[in-house]
Amino acid sequence: MSSFTIEVVASSVRSCISAEQGGAGRIELCAALATAGVTPSSGLLEAVKSAVSIPVFVMIRPREGNFCYERHELDVMKREIELLKTSGADGFVLGVLHEDGAVNWKNTRMLLDLCKPLPVTFHRAVDCTPDLQEAMEIIIDCGCTRILTSGGKSTGLEGIENIHSMAAKAKGRISIMPGGGIRPEIFSRILHHDIHEYHMSGRLPVVSSMRSDLFEMDWAETSEASVRKVVEEASAFFC
Numbered sequence: 001m002s003s004f005t006i007e008v009v010a011s012s013v014r015s016c017i018s019a020e021q022g023g024a025g026r027i028e029l030c031a032a033l034a035t036a037g038v039t040p041s042s043g044l045l046e047a048v049k050s051a052v053s054i055p056v057f058v059m060i061r062p063r064e065g066n067f068c069y070e071r072h073e074l075d076v077m078k079r080e081i082e083l084l085k086t087s088g089a090d091g092f093v094l095g096v097l098h099e100d101g102a103v104n105w106k107n108t109r110m111l112l113d114l115c116k117p118l119p120v121t122f123h124r125a126v127d128c129t130p131d132l133q134e135a136m137e138i139i140i141d142c143g144c145t146r147i148l149t150s151g152g153k154s155t156g157l158e159g160i161e162n163i164h165s166m167a168a169k170a171k172g173r174i175s176i177m178p179g180g181g182i183r184p185e186i187f188s189r190i191l192h193h194d195i196h197e198y199h200m201s202g203r204l205p206v207v208s209s210m211r212s213d214l215f216e217m218d219w220a221e222t223s224e225a226s227v228r229k230v231v232e233e234a235s236a237f238f239c
Contacts, residue, residue, distance in 0.1 A: 004234045005197045007057075007177065008227055009033065011040065013047050015222035019202065020052045022227025027052065028093050028121075030059035033201070033220075036124070037061060039080050042087040055090035057121060060111065067097040067125040074107060081114045091118045093148070095125030102129060103138040112143050119145035124179065127152050127159075136166055140174050148199055150180030156199075157186050167194050184229035191237050198234065202226035 008019035009028040016027050029048055030037030038061045048056055062069065062076045069077065074096075081092065092115045096104040103126070112120050122144045129135040132152050139147055149166065151159020156178040167176040178190050179199030190198065203220035 003196060004238050006227065006231050006234060007197060007199045008222055009037065009179075009199065009201050010222050011037075012221065013044070013051050015203070016048045016052050016056070018222045018224040019227055020054050022202065022222075022224040023231035024054060024227050026054055026090075027056045028059060028199070029056050030061070030093075032064065033203075035064035038064060039077075039084075042083050045084055045087045045089060049088040056088070057091035057093050057119075058084050058089045059123070060084075060092050060094040061123075067095055067128065068099050068104075069096055069107070074110075077111060078114055081111065085115075085118065089118065091115075091120060091145070093121045093123050095123045097125055097128060100130070103135050103142075105138050105142060108139070108144075109142045121146045121148055121177070123148050124150060127180075132162055132166060133169060136170065136174070136176075140170070144174060146175035146177050146197060148177045148179045150178070153180075155181035156190055157181060160190060163195070164192060167192070182230070184226055184233070187230050187233050188237075191234065193238075196238070198230070200227070200230060202230070 005025035007026040008024040010016045011031055011033045029040050031040040032038045037059045060077050062073045096107040098104050122139045126135050126147055126149050150156045151162030153159030163178050170176055175197050177197040177199050182200040202222045204223040205220050
């Protein structure tokens with residue numbers, strides 16, 4: 001049987017537990033998922049590590065918005081890596097770009113050096129680059145373990161041809177992990193024998209009964225059932 005990994009992005013202990021119970025092989029932990037994720041707290045990571053047994057990779061992103069960071073923002077990222085390593089991170093998820101959208105090799109490599117010996121995923125900042133193939137080569141040279149990508153499109157399904165092209169040209173030098181809008185109902189259209197890692201949220205809205213006239217009280221948590229459906233389909237595909 002060929003191995004595969006379903007990675008679930010989550011921002012709460014409850015979601016992480018649901019992801020593991022659904023069969024996820026790894027968690028990407030972040031805060032503020034509505035803004036594509038920022039760095040979570042050490043306290044959250046420690047709580048998650050106490051609640052689950054699968055690897056937990058941590059997002060390093062100091063703010064929402066673009067991926068071009070000033071010196072003081074890079075200093076924050078460096079300090080967060082140090083703190084989160086101490087709190088039990090199993091790996092990191094990050095990415096730095098130049099203003100023209102190209103991968104910032106110098107700053108990405110600098111952060112990777114701080115992450116050692118832990119593995120690093122270059123996140124969907126790659127989808128903002130002008131040339132995915134060129135970006136992939138730079139990311140490989142930086143030493144990242146994998147690239148999370150929607151193929152330069154809004155969703156992984158829309159960018160699946162680009163994702164397949166990246167995987168073919170990577171030739172095993174780096175793992176290409178599709179992400180972006182991956183749900184059970186479209187997962188069969190994403191699956192490919194040369195791609196063994198997939199990224200999803202599996203989130204479903206949670207309706208709050210609390211008063212919501214002052215604040216938005218509804219949020220979303222990972223659905224164990226949604227993760228399990230994807231895991232079962234991947235198991236059947238790769239068996």
